[in-house]
Amino acid sequence: MVIPAVLLFATFHTLPAIQGIYYSFTNWNGISLTYDFVGFKNYVNLFQDEVVKNSYFFTFKFAVVATILVNIISLSVAVGLNAKIKGRNFFRAIYFLPNVLGVLIVGFIFNFFFTNILPEVGDKLHIDFLSTNILGSEKYAWIGILIVVIWQASAFNIILYLSGLQTVPQELYEASSLDGATKWQQFWKVTFPIIAPFFTINMVLSMKNFLMVFDQIVATTNGGPGHATESISLLIYNGGFAGGEFAFQSANAVIYFIVIMVVSIFQIKVLQRREMDM
Template sequence: MTKRFTAFYWMTLPAVLLFFVFLTLPALQGIYYSFTNWNGFGKNYDFVGFKNYINLFTDNNVGNAYLFTFKFAIVVTILINILSLLIAIGLNAKIKARNFFRGIYFLPNILSVLIVGYIFNYLFSNVFTVWGKNLGIEALSTNILGSESTAWIGIVIVAVWQGIAFNTILYLAGLQTIPTTLYEASNLDGANRWQEFWKITFPLIAPFFTINMVLAMKNSLMVFDQIVALTNGGPGRATQSISHLIYIGGFQGGEFAYQSANSVIYFIVIAVISFVQVRFLQSREMDM
């Protein structure tokens, strides 16, 4: 048994080394550079202590990026989980071509985020506007991505459309673990559909709800590809997320050390939000 366990450790060693070299080490280097004024080029830089971190809290661009990201993440997380749960319940019912529809709903998940973003960019700019003008619908007559007040809605639509697929599959997996005898017993007791959902379905898929909420929130907070493909942070900075700001400022704006500090704060924020989500939702599972 000892030799077998030793073999297992040796088998995991390559994965650990790759993880350390390509993820852990760059992260540690980023933390190191966050205490300097390095611009990303050359070898000349000075240590500035916590100056970068202090400046982050007085930077309006950083504040606006965090506000947009939080607003976007909350809206997308709620919409994805509501819609994916409704779709999963529908797909779990005994309908014709059920497996076909499951495949169709999962299709967006296997597509590239950038490709989907560019397709929707074309639709918003050239297709929906033509439809709106021909049908006399003023809301569709203009490109919503071109307005500071509506551009974020376009990004939400794309993120929700593509994000629903994965969450639907998880909810389907959860629904299939519920014994049908529970619903048969509830029907004999005269329970309606809402009572079945609230008293049987939702409590039993609560662990899946926790996973979906955490994953949807994490992915939404890290939104980047959709913004690059749809608005590139515009108009102005109206749709600039934290990830996009770090990329633009760090790799194109000569703020490598400054945005490294921003990425450290960003990591802490996501970790704290995920931890709070898990603890709160798991406590709700115990109360159900």
């Protein structure tokens, strides 16, 4: 029963990946029937291309900021939802709703909001910053994408943190209260050490997902203005399938894969070591 799944996975995942590595050592443009081997020329050119460098810089800046903000917001909301408040299950469902919606749909909705609704509100309130379309600014467009990503990504992280909070024994809170611990001390000394594995999972998954950001950018700025918000994934897609740089972007994809793998392993090692120290 496993063989069909393995064959499908190999056909649509492993084989294309191997082909991509193979083509990264050629000059194939993705269309012509002939191509030549160029060795490591594509890899050398990657480190000399300013567009590629700017794309990596933007992607890492975006991923780091988004990962930090998403986890801070998600953990704060999860702690609040875990408290004994009325309608707790209702609020849990509301906060999880963004995760159900399609990424492109959410992106187009926010695109309309930033382009039409927010500028109109800014004009009526005479707020210059809101009167202009933030997605049309080279300096601030990435903030608009960040808002979209945080709004949707927080939903999944909240659920994971809620699952972790369910594992904390109430007796520990009662004992710490008798010892005179404040709410912050209870969180830092009791709650966080226990949910540290969930924190590790969320941090690693968040960083990996944000390094691969694609759909939200396509739906909001499509990499613009200029190349200001062009992520690595979008650069690989545009250059490889529409720009005649299939081999060059295949090399970029290989480097990209290695970078994500190294970052993820580094995160796991550091965060797991922190778990043990706690």
